[in-house]
Amino acid sequence: MFESLFSIDSIALTDAFPDVVFDAKLGEGGQKIVFKAQTQSEGSVAFKIIKTNQQIERTIREIDAASSFSPPRFPQIYRYGDATVADIDVVFIVEQFIEGVSLRKLIDSGPMSEEEVLNIGLDLILGLTETAEKNLVHRDIKPENIIVNEYVGAVLLDFGIARHLDLNSLTQDVAIFGPMTPGYAAPEQINNEKRSISVRTDLFAWGILMYEMLSGYNPFTKSCRTASEAIIRTLKYEPELLQGCNSELSRIISWCMRKQSHRRPPSPNYVYELLKGVVL
Template identity: 30%
Template sequence: MLADTLELREFIKIIYPSFDLHSTAKASGQRVVYFGSFHSRLDIEPNNCDSWGEVVLKISEATSRSSISYLQKEIEILKSMDSDCFPKLFFDEVITFDPLTEEPLNPMRIISIEEKIESQTLTDIIRSYNSEDKVVSFLIEMLSALRLLWGHTQALVHRDLKPDNILVRKDGRLVIIDLGILRQEGVKGVTNSFNAIGPCTPCYASPEQAINDKKNISFKTDVFALGIICYEMLSGKNPFLDGDGEQYFDDILERVCEFQPPPLEIYGASTEFSRIVGKMMSKEPFKRYRTVEILLQDLEALV
């Protein structure tokens, strides 16, 4: 598994000599994420890199067909996006040879460079979304942004919506990041169908992810995760985490599939908003909202 090491930092310095590495993001998934900037541009470096300002440099190892597919999908979608709701992709490349020895790299490494967004993660400020009005506004903005994925020609599903993957700009606007496990509806997956679970973060996963029910992965999977986030905002806790002790992967997923959280009314939400979030978090996908438009209509009626 790729990790932030002196060797990796030296590898980046050889490829991008004028890149000043400022800091490292916390470990997440199969890649290492650095923050930094280019203080100039050499001939071997990307065009205009010295004009990008602060950037996010992501480096991954393509260890399998599925990892290559996910990385390529994220890069492809970010290239096609023209929205402030997602980070801009400046550059990407695949490194197949060691820059020092010129020997083939196995596994090869994939690098992408994105804009650095001045923001905080939702994780850091989730407690400030402590009223129904704020949560409803958050949900409407998230749904509007995600429609760019759900309504894409490839009908994409994020599959890993969680507070760590939502940035809040200084002016309050939201940005969705980490499209690393995007899935296209109705297309054969790249992970093994016999896996017990699908790619996910357990406490923000849907029941269909928990049992790797690929045929039922759709925009409703992301809607379930948004329901969990809204529930957490108003209740102060994730409904599928049990107490403060050690949380086991399988135990969390069992609660996702079996545990029915009490209605949000007990935490002060209105009856109607409690009903909306409850419907978003229905265990069976067919019981959730049939379309995004119907969900937005219900939310806008509250506003």
Template identity: 30%
Template sequence: MKLFDTPDLRDLLARLLPGLTIQAVASPSGQRVVYFCNPENADWIPDHTQWEEVVLKVACGDSPQTVSYIQREIQILSSLATPHYPRLIYSETFVQDPATEEPLSSKLFITIEERVQAEPLDQLRGNYISESAVLDLIKKLVIALQPLWESKPPLIHRDIKPQNILIRPDGEVVIIDLGIVRVEGVAGVTLTIGDFGPCTPKYASPEQARNDKLNISFKSDFFSLGTLCYELLAGFNPFDDGASDLYTVLHNVVTNKAKPLHDLGLCSAEFSNIIQKIMEKEPYKRFRRIVDLTAALEACPRR
């Protein structure tokens, strides 16, 4: 169930989360409403005085899919001890209004995370148009994603895109929005007979576009990284011309092979070959191991 920022929601949050002051609302994204808040007077938040600003995420719903995604994100953020992901400060599920003690129309899921002092990659594209800058970026992203890929069982982000990558002032990356992370080898909560799985179409892998759950692995994130690098260097997405509908974009992801960047004169043959390999349509043709991709990136001359 999609939630919207309304006066009624803000009034309810004020009753549920006393002392937490909403300062701004983030741009709409997914099924949640995201607020930037001052926690100074919210003494129920652990160590509330150490946070100048926090991120409040609000979602609602009773479907197994909604509950599963939210619980998974909370579990993952709680277990990650790395500066490449936001720190989870607080989480709670509410089922009734404390003022009236009446049940809510649906469960309300609350998470509070640190406000990362960083800018979205989507707003910093101009800093990542050279081969050297994009090469450095993908190296950092691979390092940041490794805790997910190498966890037991492996976790797949499935939504790597410029809006979900934050860049700190020192150039380090932070990855956000783990809402559709998939546990490799575990039955998902979406219908296998669906046309496609959870994704942002123009950054999705072919196996996501086909909802081919058995083949979704860290190699699916490889493909998304390749698409991201291609878009930064080329200045356009290879699967979305901006005018196509959703199904056309997904069809392009599955069938259209992007022209090598080296052939377009946009980067070296070495880096172009790496991007082409991780953007292969069949997962088995991509790098077989994370260490293989890492080694190829390290061996790539910096230009």
């Protein structure tokens, strides 16, 4: 559950964006609200409103990162800008609305078939291959940020905590933890070990997703009552090798979930080539 640090009513939205019809709230975080909306120029869109605060540089990085990618693995960014809503300075992003089902909803329905998991895994690896080519680490690969569309497959959303390896980090060196979602963050991300953050960090989260889709549970959040428990479990617990599925697929997933980043596969493209050889 998300707790918002700011609220925006419908009247304020209409005043700030008279050319937009807001249909429904899709999600909400401490600094961000996402709506499904209709615009005269783009039609059906995902409309993001982000409170800038001291996070304006991260906000701009998110937009720049997301704008550099395109369908089918990522939504199209149509436009963005700044505005004032109810006396709050915000940045807005208008992006392609992806029809489909959240991967979280699919996972919550129970273990998925190996064929479906492999197809989604291949789609996501192709997306991570694109991010790796631009020296970008997404750092928030999780079911809530993935939509599965029946025509194009899995689409990766939200570059809110992405890290561009060619730019200086926005997280203070003295911070105990780096930006993350407990249960999906790699150990080096949890420990804010900036020099160890790489494309292999996203491969760790990809491995967790694959494990969760096949088993129906996240090995690092299962039975945990708090985020702290999930963090400790990620750092200390070694998940059992998946049983009852293709042994080569299970081996690849386990390899991606190694605690030390240098012991994981070298790149998403390397994993992609391995996955193409998996025969179900």
